[in-house]
Amino acid sequence: MQLDQALRDFDRDHLWHPYTSLTNPLPVYPVSSADGVMLTFDDGRQVIDGMASWWCVIHGYNHPHLNQAAKQQIDAMSHVMFGGLTHQPAIELGQKLVGMTAEPLEHVFLTDSGSISVEVALKMALQYWQGVGKPDKQRFLTVRGGYHGDTFGAMSVCDPVGGMHQLFQGMLPQQLFAPRPDITPGDSWSDDAISDFAELIDRYSDEIAAVILEPVVQGAGGMRFYHPNYLRKMRELCDRHDVLLIFDEIATGFGRTGKLFAYEHAEVTPDILCVGKAITGGYMTLAATIATDKVAKGVCSDDMVFMHGPTFMANPLACAVANASIELLLESPWQSRVQSIESHFNTALEPLRALDAVADVRSLGAIGVVEMKESLTVSAVQEALIDEGVWLRPFGKLLYAMPPYVMEQEQLHKVTDAMSRVVNRL
Numbered sequence: 001m002q003l004d005q006a007l008r009d010f011d012r013d014h015l016w017h018p019y020t021s022l023t024n025p026l027p028v029y030p031v032s033s034a035d036g037v038m039l040t041f042d043d044g045r046q047v048i049d050g051m052a053s054w055w056c057v058i059h060g061y062n063h064p065h066l067n068q069a070a071k072q073q074i075d076a077m078s079h080v081m082f083g084g085l086t087h088q089p090a091i092e093l094g095q096k097l098v099g100m101t102a103e104p105l106e107h108v109f110l111t112d113s114g115s116i117s118v119e120v121a122l123k124m125a126l127q128y129w130q131g132v133g134k135p136d137k138q139r140f141l142t143v144r145g146g147y148h149g150d151t152f153g154a155m156s157v158c159d160p161v162g163g164m165h166q167l168f169q170g171m172l173p174q175q176l177f178a179p180r181p182d183i184t185p186g187d188s189w190s191d192d193a194i195s196d197f198a199e200l201i202d203r204y205s206d207e208i209a210a211v212i213l214e215p216v217v218q219g220a221g222g223m224r225f226y227h228p229n230y231l232r233k234m235r236e237l238c239d240r241h242d243v244l245l246i247f248d249e250i251a252t253g254f255g256r257t258g259k260l261f262a263y264e265h266a267e268v269t270p271d272i273l274c275v276g277k278a279i280t281g282g283y284m285t286l287a288a289t290i291a292t293d294k295v296a297k298g299v300c301s302d303d304m305v306f307m308h309g310p311t312f313m314a315n316p317l318a319c320a321v322a323n324a325s326i327e328l329l330l331e332s333p334w335q336s337r338v339q340s341i342e343s344h345f346n347t348a349l350e351p352l353r354a355l356d357a358v359a360d361v362r363s364l365g366a367i368g369v370v371e372m373k374e375s376l377t378v379s380a381v382q383e384a385l386i387d388e389g390v391w392l393r394p395f396g397k398l399l400y401a402m403p404p405y406v407m408e409q410e411q412l413h414k415v416t417d418a419m420s421r422v423v424n425r426l
C-alpha cells in the first residue's frame with residue numbers, strides 16, 4: 001500500500017537520513033517489504049538490491065533460517081544486561097568468532113555498531129600501552145583514503161580530506177597519515193609502495209599505539225583495492241617498531257572479498273580485529289572487537305579493567321541471529337558464489353573502461369566498481385537505475401555494487417546491464 005502523503009511529508013520535514021541535509025533532502029523511496037534480493041516499494045515497484053543494504057545482507061532478505069532464530073530468541077528473551085549476566089547466544093557467538101578468525105585472536109568484545117567496535121579497538125590499544133608501561137604511545141597511524149566510522153575516535157582515523165576532518169577540526173585527535181596505498185592487487189609488488197608508511201612508523205614509533213586500516217579493500221573512503229603484500233610488510237614494520245596492528249574488517253568480513261576475512265589474502269594476523277555489518281546477515285546492528293591474548297593481558301594488567309560497556313552489549317537477539325547467519329554462511333557454497341559474482345563483474349563491467357566518462361573499473365570478490373571522471377548526481381542516477389529495476393546507491397564518482405551472495409546470475413546481469421546503460425548515457 002502506498003505510503004500516505006502526510007507520512008512522506010513528515011519524513012522529509014523531520015527525519016534525518018544518512019549524510020543528508022534536512023532543509024534540502026535528497027529523494028527517498030518508501031520500501032514496504034524485502035524478500036530474497038528484491039525490495040518492494042510502496043507503489044508496488046520491485047527492484048533488485050545490488051547494495052546488500054550497505055554490505056550487510058549477505059543471505060538475502062526475509063531468510064527463513066534467520067527469521068526462525070530471531071523468533072525463537074524473542075520467545076526466550078530479547079535482551080538482558082551483560083554486566084554480571086551471560087547467556088548462550090553470546091557464548092556461542094564468541095566461540096564462532098574465535099573459531100573462524102586467525103588463531104591468535106581469542107578475546108571477543110561485543111558492541112552495538114561498527115563505529116563503536118572501532119572505538120573499542122582504539123581504547124584497547126591505548127589501555128594496552130598503559131598496562132605494559134609505555135603510556136606515551138597514544139597516537140594512531142593509518143593510511144589516507146580510509147573509513148572507520150562516524151564517532152570521534154573513528155573519524156580521527158578516516159581520510160582527512162574525504163572524511164569529516166574539516167567540520168570537526170580542533171575536536172579530533174591529531175593522528176598520523178601515510179599516503180593511501182596505490183599499488184593494486186594486480187600490480188607487481190615493490191617495497192617502494194610502503195616507503196612513506198615505513199618512514200612514519202620509524203620516526204614516530206615512540207608515540208604510536210597502533211596502526212589501523214582496512215585490509216585490501218578501502219570501502220566507503222573510495223572503494224579501492226590494494227596489494228596484500230602491503231599488509232605483510234606492515235605487519236613486519238609494526239613488530240619491529242613495537243606497534244599494535246588493528247584491522248577494520250567491518251565491510252570486508254564474512255566472505256565479501258572471496259576470503260572469509262580479507263587479511264587471509266595476505267596471511268597476516270592483526271592484534272585486534274573489528275567486524276560488523278554482515279555479522280547478523282543484515283537483521284540488526286551488532287559488531288565485535290576481537291583481540292589477541294597478548295593485547296587482552298596487557299589491557300588487564302595490574303588489576304586494570306577494560307573501560308567500555310554499552311547498554312546493549314551482547315544483545316541476545318542480535319547474537320542469536322548472528323549465530324544463525326554464520327552457520328548459514330559456513331554451510332553455504334559462499335566461496336563459489338562470491339567467485340562467480342566476481343567473474344561476472346569482471347566480464348560485464350570491464351567494457352565500460354573504454355568510455356570517455358569512465359576513469360576506472362575494478363572488481364574484487366562480490367564488489368564491482370565503476371569510477372567515473374566526474375561526480376555522479378545521486379538523485380538522477382538513482383532514478384534511472386530504479387527505472388531499470390535496480391537499487392544501487394552511487395556516491396561521489398563511484399557507481400558500485402556489492403550484492404547479496406545468493407543473487408542469481410540473471411539478476412546479476414540485470415544489475416550490471418543497468419549500470420552499463422546508465423553509465424553509457426552519461
Ligand SMILES: *Cc1c(COP(=O)(O)O)cnc(C)c1O
Pocket residue numbers: 113114115116118147148149150214219220248249250251276277
Ligand atoms: C561501515 C563501516 C564502519 C562503521 O560501522 P557502523 O556500523 O556504520 O558504525 C567502520 N569501518 C568500516 C570499514 C565500515 O565499512
